[in-house]
Amino acid sequence: MSDKSAKLLTLYQALIDRVKAQYEQDHSLTTKDLLKSVTNCGEYIKLKQAAGAEEMALVEHFLKRDIVTFLSERNANDLSFSPSVITAENTLWHWLNEITDRSQVEWHELNRDLHNQGQYHSGEIVSQGRLICTKCGNSMDIEFPGVIPDCPECDNGDFTREPLEP
Known part of the structure; x- marks a missing residue:
């Protein structure tokens, strides 16, 4: 060498x-x-x-x-990284999302959109909706509250969110 x-x-x-x-x-x-x-x-x-x-x-x-x-x-x-635990958690959140009073969630998210002026960044917490990457256009569906990750396609951290639909 x-x-x-x-x-x-x-x-x-x-x-x-x-x-x-x-x-x-x-x-x-x-x-x-x-x-x-x-x-x-x-x-x-x-x-x-x-x-x-x-x-x-x-x-x-x-x-x-x-x-x-x-x-x-x-x-x-660490069990929190286990695919089985993640799947069970996602399923539970999906079921809870289905039975939630959507009007309250929509009002809360509308207020949040107005506060953020439609712009979201990785590391922030969002409850649900579809986030669109501002760099590559990749969309991520968020079904339960959590921290916004970086875009899986381009590693960008800036997003806009499509409005919730009834």
Whole structure:
């Protein structure tokens, strides 16, 4: 292994160690949060200076992959990430949504739309409706209260919401 490769590998390992340390401090960090934090640190800047454009593209790809793998392994035993538990929770919320007094929900959501001027961002809480990504146009149906995730298609965090229909 060349000296340059060894140096790049050492800097990359420092980035991964930083991800692990940050996650240990705050378990609520997402892949996007960890990636953003790491790409603004000193080790990343040193790596960027030492590597070429092609190498940096690989580093960013591997960094995303390794962060996702790290979070998956950390959350493997957490039941809240279990597909069975998620399915049961979604089914329960769907049933509750069907029996809810929709007029009260619609008034609440209309008030919320007026307050937000029709714009929603990832990380906010919304109760139900269809969110449309402002970047790629992908739509997400929200059936129960929860935190708005980033767009699964383009990783954008800005949305508009279609009005509720009776």
